[in-house]
Amino acid sequence: MALFMMRFTVRTERLTTIGGYIAGFALLFLIWHLAATYLVKSTLFPPPLPVLERGWMLIEDGILQEQIIASLKRIAQGFLLGSAIGIPIGLAIGSFKPVRWLLEPWTEFFRFIPAVAMITVSVIWFGIGEESKVFLIAYTTIFVVIISTAAGVGAVGRDKIRAAQCLGANRWQVFGLVALPATVPYILTGMRLAMSNAFVTIVAAELIASNDGLGKMLWDARLFMQIEDIFVALVALGMLGFATDRSFRFLIRAFAGRFNATV
Amino acid sequence: MALVSLQGVGKVFSGRTGAWEAVRDFSLDLAEGEFFCLLGTSGCGKTTVLNMVAGFDAPTAGSILLDGAPVAGPGADRGVVFQGHDSLYDWLTALDNIGFGLRLRGLGKAERRAKAEHFLRKVGLTGQGAKHPSELSGGMKQRIQIARALANDPRMLLMDEPFGALDAMTRAVLQGELSRIWAETKKTVLFITHDIEEACALATRIGVMRRGPGGTLKAIVPVDLPFPRERTSDAFMRVFRDVHGLIHDEIHGAH
Ligand SMILES: Nc1ncnc2c1ncn2[C@@H]1O[C@H](COP(=O)(O)OP(=O)(O)OP(=O)(O)O)[C@@H](O)[C@H]1O
Ligand SMILES: [Mg+2]
Numbered sequence: 001m002a003l004f005m006m007r008f009t010v011r012t013e014r015l016t017t018i019g020g021y022i023a024g025f026a027l028l029f030l031i032w033h034l035a036a037t038y039l040v041k042s043t044l045f046p047p048p049l050p051v052l053e054r055g056w057m058l059i060e061d062g063i064l065q066e067q068i069i070a071s072l073k074r075i076a077q078g079f080l081l082g083s084a085i086g087i088p089i090g091l092a093i094g095s096f097k098p099v100r101w102l103l104e105p106w107t108e109f110f111r112f113i114p115a116v117a118m119i120t121v122s123v124i125w126f127g128i129g130e131e132s133k134v135f136l137i138a139y140t141t142i143f144v145v146i147i148s149t150a151a152g153v154g155a156v157g158r159d160k161i162r163a164a165q166c167l168g169a170n171r172w173q174v175f176g177l178v179a180l181p182a183t184v185p186y187i188l189t190g191m192r193l194a195m196s197n198a199f200v201t202i203v204a205a206e207l208i209a210s211n212d213g214l215g216k217m218l219w220d221a222r223l224f225m226q227i228e229d230i231f232v233a234l235v236a237l238g239m240l241g242f243a244t245d246r247s248f249r250f251l252i253r254a255f256a257g258r259f260n261a262t263v
Numbered sequence: 264m265a266l267v268s269l270q271g272v273g274k275v276f277s278g279r280t281g282a283w284e285a286v287r288d289f290s291l292d293l294a295e296g297e298f299f300c301l302l303g304t305s306g307c308g309k310t311t312v313l314n315m316v317a318g319f320d321a322p323t324a325g326s327i328l329l330d331g332a333p334v335a336g337p338g339a340d341r342g343v344v345f346q347g348h349d350s351l352y353d354w355l356t357a358l359d360n361i362g363f364g365l366r367l368r369g370l371g372k373a374e375r376r377a378k379a380e381h382f383l384r385k386v387g388l389t390g391q392g393a394k395h396p397s398e399l400s401g402g403m404k405q406r407i408q409i410a411r412a413l414a415n416d417p418r419m420l421l422m423d424e425p426f427g428a429l430d431a432m433t434r435a436v437l438q439g440e441l442s443r444i445w446a447e448t449k450k451t452v453l454f455i456t457h458d459i460e461e462a463c464a465l466a467t468r469i470g471v472m473r474r475g476p477g478g479t480l481k482a483i484v485p486v487d488l489p490f491p492r493e494r495t496s497d498a499f500m501r502v503f504r505d506v507h508g509l510i511h512d513e514i515h516g517a518h
Contacts, residue, residue: 159345
């Protein structure tokens with residue numbers, strides 16, 4: 001009975017959350033509709049209905065999916081590459097003082113050069129193919145992940161490490177069985193932040209140098225003054241970002257929820 | 264031969280605010296199987312002594328011998344129960360926390376589980392093994408810490424005010440359980456507290472510390488009362504008064 005009650009409350013909580021999201025989005029579209037039809041009354045600011053109609057058309061023609069997949073593929077590749085490089089470096093910086101002294105100037109230097117500023121260089125180096133976009137996403141991911149991971153290693157409680165030592169753990173066991181799992185929530189949080197950076201970066205990169213993707217769609221729509229297409233791309237971006245972030249938060253909860261109540 | 268022998272141990276911390284002599288000329292022999300309570304006012308150097316025995320800190324003077332060999336660092340022969348409970352691993356269940364030391368030694372899953380279950384029962388938490396530390400109360404967490412240390416079968420237990428953060432009732436219950444477990448396992452225990460009653464209820468000997476700087480042993484009071492201890496008995500009261508007198512002088516500065 002108690003178990004049933006618990007399941008029940010978790011279920012209703014989840015339903016309330018989803019209900020809240022739906023209501024929130026409905027309100028957003030309502031305000032958009034009111035603002036466009038009664039306030040602005042300009043062809044440059046279309047109400048949601050024509051935008052959604054146009055979006056549906058683009059989906060039926062298979063065009064919208066194509067752009068979304070092109071952008072998402074780049075984000076996924078660069079994000080995974082950046083995380084794969086950033087996590088070990090962050091762990092090393094957090095664990096070994098000499099590595100910290102050596103690499104911290106690097107991270108502190110590059111983290112103030114935004115990926116958007118690197119677009120020119122990356123196009124010169126890699127051309128306008130996939131490589132330049134993957135490079136930019138990886139670039140924007142790496143430093144956030146490094147910093148967050150290193151901070152996580154530094155935040156492992158002293159008693160956790162001491163407890164392992166007096167249970168007989170050697171250096172590697174302390175690292176692998178205590179420091180690493182204790183850092184997982186920080187790593188995931190860093191990746192979540194990096195993911196939102198990746199969305200910013202991909203649009204900027206595709207605006208400037210690309211043959212497809214949501215950024216390219218925005219750019220083309222501006223050239224041909226297809227105002228609805230611009231809004232379709234914007235709405236798609238917002239929804240994709242929202243969905244990705246929620247899934248990430250879900251993952252963090254699932255993997256790390258019981259690690260730490262504050263995640 | 265004594266299991267642990269501290270000989271003229273001293274510890275000077277040097278930091279931003281200059282040097283601070285926390286412990287001076289501290290000598291003590293712990294015999295196998297005894298329950299020694301180190302009692303003293305806050306800041307007199309109790310934790311400093313325990314950390315040196317555990318091997319977390321090195322003494323700046325004198326020497327600490329375990330079975331005749333100098334202590335060089337932390338090791339599985341000395342199990343530590345920490346004052347706070349953030350030494351537990353949040354990502355492991357209670358059972359896996361208890362079996363952590365066994366896992367380090369490469370014990371198989373089944374054997375580990377059986378042993379961990381045994382010690383879970385010993386600390387009175389049967390059926391709670393699947394919970395994570397965030398789902399346990401403060402008293403339960405300290406029980407898990409004790410079980411984790413015991414499961415590793417150390418030569419001795421070092422306990423730094425393990426019940427300090429608990430309410431009076433939970434503390435009394437856990438004191439009773441610890442006393443029972445000690446009687447069963449006959450582990451040597453070095454137990455730190457600033458609670459006189461706790462010391463009188465648990466110890467076979469009580470060491471009262473003098474206030475720092477240069478905290479050191481002031482007196483050792485043997486407690487020859489049978490277990491389980493009857494806290495309202497005259498004999499208990501007599502020991503309590505003796506120890507209280509020694510501590511009272513400390514608090515009011517009459518050296
Ligand atoms: N790492 C350190 N650096 C400098 N001084 C320290 C350090 N650790 C402890 N001290 C000092 O040494 C003295 C003894 O500290 P210790 O922690 O051993 O006290 P304690 O008896 O355990 O007190 P409590 O009952 O409050 O835990 C204190 O004056 C403290 O300020
Ligand atoms: Mg202390």
